[in-house]
Amino acid sequence: MxxxxxxxxxxxxxxxxxxxxxxxxxxxxxxxxxxxxxxxxxxxxxxxxxxxxxxxxxxxxxxxxxxxxxxxxxxxxxxxxxxxxxxxxxxxxxxxxxxxxxxxxxxxxxxxxxxxxxxxxxxxxxxxxxxxxxxxxxxxxxxxxxxxxxxxxxxxxxxxxxxxxxxxxxxxxxxxxxxxxxxxxxxxxxxxxxxxxxxxxxxxxxxxxxxxxxxxxxxxxxxETGSGVCHTYVDKEADLDKAVRIIVNAKVQRPSVCNAMETLLIHKDVADAAVKKVFPELEAYGVEIRGDERICSLWPHAIPAVEADWSTEYGDLILSVRVVDSLEEAINHISRYSTHHSECIVTENKKNARLFVNAIDAACVYVNASTRFTDGFEFGFGAEIGISTQKLHVRGPxxxxxxxxxxxxxxxxxxxxx
Amino acid sequence: MxxxxxxxxxxxxxxxxxxxxxxxxxxxxxxxxxxxxxxxxxxxxxxxxxxxxxxxxxxxxxxxxxxxxxxxxxxxxxxxxxxxxxxxxxxxxxxxxxxxxxxxxxxxxxxxxxxxxxxxxxxxxxxxxxxxxxxxxxxxxxxxxxxxxxxxxxxxxxxxxxxxxxxxxxxxxxxxxxxxxxxxxxxxxxxxxxxxxxxxxxxxxxxxxxxxxxxxxxxxxxxETGSGVCHTYVDKEADLDKAVRIIVNAKVQRPSVCNAMETLLIHKDVADAAVKKVFPELEAYGVEIRGDERICSLWPHAIPAVEADWSTEYGDLILSVRVVDSLEEAINHISRYSTHHSECIVTENKKNARLFVNAIDAACVYVNASTRFTDGFEFGFGAEIGISTQKLHVRGPxxxxxxxxxxxxxxxxxxxxx
CATH class of the missing domain: 3.40.605.10 (Aldehyde Dehydrogenase; Chain A, domain 1)
Incomplete structure (x- = not known):
């Protein structure tokens, strides 16, 4: 032709x-x-x-x-x-x-x-x-x-x-x-x-x-559809049991799809506890952890992350993890590396949740739920032709x-x- | 810089x-x-x-x-x-x-x-x-x-x-x-x-x-904003007094803007009467008529139109005019040359009006009104940042x-x- x-x-x-x-x-x-x-x-x-x-x-x-x-x-x-x-x-x-x-x-x-x-x-x-x-x-x-x-x-x-x-x-x-x-x-x-x-x-x-x-x-x-470097941020005031459920689901349930989590951010005050709770579960599913310096010191199995890790959509059982000093640092990290698809905060603090959902520039911003829900059928649309990551005309599923x-x-x- | x-x-x-x-x-x-x-x-x-x-x-x-x-x-x-x-x-x-x-x-x-x-x-x-x-x-x-x-x-x-x-x-x-x-x-x-x-x-x-x-x-x-090769079609069942008002307004009131009319289409059954009613008024405002063969035979002042006229946004006191055999031919002409901005039918026949507004692919399709109304202030938006001629996100004013x-x-x- x-x-x-x-x-x-x-x-x-x-x-x-x-x-x-x-x-x-x-x-x-x-x-x-x-x-x-x-x-x-x-x-x-x-x-x-x-x-x-x-x-x-x-x-x-x-x-x-x-x-x-x-x-x-x-x-x-x-x-x-x-x-x-x-x-x-x-x-x-x-x-x-x-x-x-x-x-x-x-x-x-x-x-x-x-x-x-x-x-x-x-x-x-x-x-x-x-x-x-x-x-x-x-x-x-x-x-x-x-x-x-x-x-x-x-x-x-x-x-x-x-x-x-x-x-x-x-x-x-x-x-x-x-x-x-x-x-x-x-x-x-x-x-x-x-x-x-x-x-x-x-x-x-x-x-x-x-x-x-x-x-x-x-x-x-x-x-524009699809690319998803999706983050989950575990806030200082997170319920860690919820965090474990959400993180495991977002990473493991179907790692090849665009709404799966690629990067986990953890507030420094709960880093030790969160790592101990969630990493064994992730490793049981075969997830490879690529961590920043603080993660690597908390979890010796972790592979040191390089700069490219923060912008990579693995589509696989790999997770990059970073410790942040504050909610603001988490927002800044996401603003820098987000593909504007789906981002999540795990927190019991309503003010922090509001700050996060307002500041993050993405199609779908979650409080205490897995990013895997970004989907036309889950949203009740009865069909899905893709997930828009652009702002013109349509956003999200x-x-x-x-x-x-x-x-x-x-x-x-x-x-x-x- | x-x-x-x-x-x-x-x-x-x-x-x-x-x-x-x-x-x-x-x-x-x-x-x-x-x-x-x-x-x-x-x-x-x-x-x-x-x-x-x-x-x-x-x-x-x-x-x-x-x-x-x-x-x-x-x-x-x-x-x-x-x-x-x-x-x-x-x-x-x-x-x-x-x-x-x-x-x-x-x-x-x-x-x-x-x-x-x-x-x-x-x-x-x-x-x-x-x-x-x-x-x-x-x-x-x-x-x-x-x-x-x-x-x-x-x-x-x-x-x-x-x-x-x-x-x-x-x-x-x-x-x-x-x-x-x-x-x-x-x-x-x-x-x-x-x-x-x-x-x-x-x-x-x-x-x-x-x-x-x-x-x-x-x-x-x-x-995408702005370009307007806007048409007015005078149907067989048009009220010619309305047609004259609409045509003169759409062409003459502000010829430099995008919602001004550039091409007039007239049904053959009313061509003679319409030409006699509207052209003297247009010429009184100094409008130059560029007509197809039938128009030129009805109105000797008309300059023969060339192919490029049908797709030209004059932005000036110039009007291309063509006689069509049917509503369908009018729709086909507009479909071919439209910039999808504003198009108008003048008719008293409700069925023809409905056919026209449904078939024409444009931001604004008018029945019996001047295309000059395509404007954020006229539409009651209180402001205007442009007129979209694309289909994604926003259309029209x-x-x-x-x-x-x-x-x-x-x-x-x-x-x-x-």
């Missing part, structure tokens, strides 16, 4: 987005129902294509076992993906809502309405379930989508797109409403990021490098609401400006 | 933004009151500095008389700028509001709160009143700002910034909360646009070229609300994720 073919294809998607924007909620649910049924009906085909990717996973792409695990589809996973589609059917349509309706003294009625963005491009890595998730969340919110998955999932993504497109056509919706770029060229992604005016929004999902490439190169508006913008409809009777 | 000096200065602004984010509404109003008083007290100084710019306006910069008019300050203009500051004092603080407050079944309380962005950079052209407007709107919403005005207004902007900074200091607020880049180097702007992480938001205000340069080059999130983002504050009692 060359640059002008890409542009032509994206213009077709844009055209399809106009159709999608005019569909009623029940029609959109009919489409999602057809996608749900098609996934189940065509599961043999999908599994066969996924098997081709699995074949190449080791021989061609040398994927790690955890990456292979993410790529692999089973009958059960397809059922679960289809179940996800059914859940999106039950969510309210975020578009077409009246946000405000005012009549000015001159008689002009100004109606602010939520509307679809139009065309959304999603750039992501290996997990093929994102292909279906992204497509159905876009469809439900009236958006056409351009999907660019990882080359490791080439056959699976092609199959899933084909199945979704068949379902669209069966409902008389243009199949271009869901379009996958299967050509693995990186050049094409760069072209895509400059189709401002054709593509309304780009959402990258994946590792830090992918996200930074998109953020730095795109002239299409981007929602992104549900369907993140996929709409607004429009002012103004009704007059010949009014002119004086 | 070199690149590392710029970065150091912006880091100081970022530090000041943390102070601003913690100020109460009454403290912010105290600051604005001090700015108001200082502008009046120091008006002689400001006028003297403005005179230096006016001296260079012709000799060095060869400004047109309308540009000089924009640059020129008078005692009366300073009073009006100060009055604008007082008006912002009366507006409600957009930050610190609770947007939602829910308690999940697990006991976690999730409070979504509006908060300041942090540091906002504003890049604009010659009008020095923008310096004060931007500074006070940022201050009221708790944001520090980095201002980059036009080199033509160098002395005036320096003076205004100095006066504002003095007022800040008199209220014990760090003067770095309002910082002007006075070095005219274009390189510096480019550096500024890449200080992601230090600057939270860039808002360009000015001509098409300025805005496109910022949008294309910035890795800091941008709100931007008041104070556009200058805040949100944060989730989550209060727990030791909850962990299962």
């Amino acid at each position: 060359n640059s002008s073919e890409l542009k032509a294809a994206c213009l077709e998607v844009k055209k399809a987005s106009q159709v999608l924007g005019s569909l009623s909620e029940s029609k959109k649910n009919e489409v999602l129902g057809a996608v749900h049924d098609a996934l189940l009906k065509e599961s043999d085909f999908i599994l066969a294509e996924n098997a081709k990717d699995m074949e190449r996973a080791e021989s061609v792409f040398h994927l790690s076992s955890s990456m292979k695990e993410r790529l692999n589809l089973t009958e059960k996973r397809i059922v679960s993906i289809a179940e996800g589609v059914r859940q999106v059917m039950t969510l309210p349509d975020p578009s077409g809502r009246t946000i405000s309706d005012r009549t000015l003294p001159n008689g002009l009625e100004i109606v602010k309405t939520s509307v679809h963005f139009g065309t959304i491009a999603m750039i992501y890595e290996s997990r093929p379930n994102v292909t279906v998730d992204a497509a159905v969340l876009c469809l439900k919110s009236g958006n056409a989508c351009i999907l660019r998955g990882g080359k490791e999932a080439h056959f699976t993504n092609a199959a899933l797109t084909q199945v979704i497109q068949k379902a669209l056509v069966s409902c008389n919706v243009p199949k271009q409403a869901v379009f996958s770029i299967l050509d693995p060229s990186h050049e094409l992604v760069n072209e895509l990021l400059h189709l401002r005016g054709i593509i309304d929004l780009v959402i990258p999902r994946g590792g830090h490098r992918l996200i930074q490439t998109v953020v730095s190169n795109s002239s299409v508006p981007v929602i 992104m549900g369907l609401e993140a996929l709409v913008t607004c429009k002012y409809k103004i009704f007059g009777d010949g009014q002119v400006r004086g | 070199n690149s590392s000096e710029l970065k150091a200065a912006c880091l100081e602004v970022k530090k000041a933004s943390q102070v601003l984010g913690s100020l109460s509404e009454s403290k912010k109003n105290e600051v604005l009151g001090a700015v108001h008083d200082a502008l009046l007290k120091e008006s002689d100084f400001i006028l003297a500095e403005n005179a230096k710019d006016m001296e260079r306006a012709e000799s060095v910069f060869h400004l047109s008389s309308s540009m000089k008019e924009r640059l020129n300050l008078t005692e009366k203009r300073i009073v009006s700028i100060a009055e604008g500051v007082r008006q912002v004092m009366t507006l409600p603080d957009p930050s610190g509001r609770t947007i939602s407050d829910r308690t999940l079944p697990n006991g976690l309380e999730i409070v979504k709160t509006s908060v300041h962005f942090g540091t906002i950079a504003m890049i604009y052209e010659s009008r020095p009143n923008v310096t004060v407007d931007a500074a006070v709107l940022c201050l009221k919403s708790g944001n520090a700002c980095i201002l980059r005005g036009g080199k033509e207004a160098h002395f005036t902007n320096a003076a205004l910034t100095q006066v504002i900074q003095k007022a800040l200091v008199s209220c014990n607020v760090p003067k770095q909360a309002v910082f002007s880049i006075l070095d005219p180097s274009h390189e510096l702007v480019n550096e500024l646009l890449h200080l992601r992480g230090i600057i939270d938001l860039v808002i360009p205000r000015g001509g098409h070229r300025l805005i496109q340069t910022v949008v294309s080059n910035s890795s800091v999130p941008v709100i 931007m008041g104070l609300e556009a200058l805040v983002t949100c944060k989730y504050k989550i209060f727990g009692d030791g909850q962990v994720r299962g």
Whole structure:
């Protein structure tokens, strides 16, 4: 696929987005129902294509076992993906809502309405379930989508797109409403990021490098997602039992995800007690501790942390730990190294809690709870298309609401400006 | 100023933004009151500095008389700028509001709160009143700002910034909360646009070229403002008297601004009657008509339009006019050439009106009213920092609300994720 073919294809998607924007909620649910049924009906085909990717996973792409695990589809996973589609059917349509309706003294009625963005491009890595998730969340919110998955999932993504497109056509919706770029060229992604005016929004999902490439190169508006160097600060007035529960959960329950804790800060007055309580538990889970000088003197197993540790998202059973002299020092450390995702203070002191939540510049700031809760489903959104770490448009877990913008409809009777 | 000096200065602004984010509404109003008083007290100084710019306006910069008019300050203009500051004092603080407050079944309380962005950079052209407007709107919403005005207004902007900074200091607020880049180097702007992480938001205000340069080059999130190729479509079922009023107002009342009409589309069934009614009025105001073939045959004074006319924002007493065969053709024309700012249909047919407002992809879509109403003050926002033509975060006129983002504050009692 060359640059002008890409542009032509994206213009077709844009055209399809106009159709999608005019569909009623029940029609959109009919489409999602057809996608749900098609996934189940065509599961043999999908599994066969996924098997081709699995074949190449080791021989061609040398994927790690955890990456292979993410790529692999089973009958059960397809059922679960289809179940996800059914859940999106039950969510309210975020578009077409009246946000405000005012009549000015001159008689002009100004109606602010939520509307679809139009065309959304999603750039992501290996997990093929994102292909279906992204497509159905876009469809439900009236958006056409351009999907660019990882080359490791080439056959699976092609199959899933084909199945979704068949379902669209069966409902008389243009199949271009869901379009996958299967050509693995990186050049094409760069072209895509400059189709401002054709593509309304780009959402990258994946590792830090992918996200930074998109953020730095795109002239299409981007929602930055995901990177999380999340901190937990154990205050002088912390309940240490709560601290242990929160720390272990935030680090251990699923270390590979963006809302897992990477750095622990402990107030000096409770450092000794906290270390003795929490480190044995962490070590029982196999967590490697990288500590500053004071931590290393309190806990001989700890590896001395280097500067890079404070800004590293390990995504693994590794934790950097530092002792701070004050709440203020904790806030300063976080302000310096935070990726503005999720940060936590453990304290029984309400004033310190208030100071912390106000001062910390992050999407989600927790008092006495695990950062692992930063998630669209946990927040009750019923779906999640990513976690925004930027401040424009949407912050934190992104549900369907993140996929709409607004429009002012103004009704007059010949009014002119004086 | 070199690149590392710029970065150091912006880091100081970022530090000041943390102070601003913690100020109460009454403290912010105290600051604005001090700015108001200082502008009046120091008006002689400001006028003297403005005179230096006016001296260079012709000799060095060869400004047109309308540009000089924009640059020129008078005692009366300073009073009006100060009055604008007082008006912002009366507006409600957009930050610190609770947007939602829910308690999940697990006991976690999730409070979504509006908060300041942090540091906002504003890049604009010659009008020095923008310096004060931007500074006070940022201050009221708790944001520090980095201002980059036009080199033509160098002395005036320096003076205004100095006066504002003095007022800040008199209220014990760090003067770095309002910082002007006075070095005219274009390189510096480019550096500024890449200080992601230090600057939270860039808002360009000015001509098409300025805005496109910022949008294309910035890795800091941008709100695109301003360009307006605005259309008015006269439907087959239009009330032609209303059409004349609306067309004349949208074209003539202030042709240089972004919400003025640039292209008129007329349904073929009413083309003859509409042309006869509206063109003499437009010509009385000195409007030059550039028409398609059918218009030129109906109105011999018309100059034949060329392709470029349909995408040109004249900002002048020029109007491109085209006859269309249907509402659909009008929608297609607008979809192709719109800058997504403000579009209008004149019709008495409610179904056509509904079709038009739903199909047109623009910030403001009017039925039977002049596009000139797209304005923060007309919309009742009490202020305007620009008109967004993008879909992310804010669309249409931007008041104070556009200058805040949100944060989730989550209060727990030791909850962990299962």
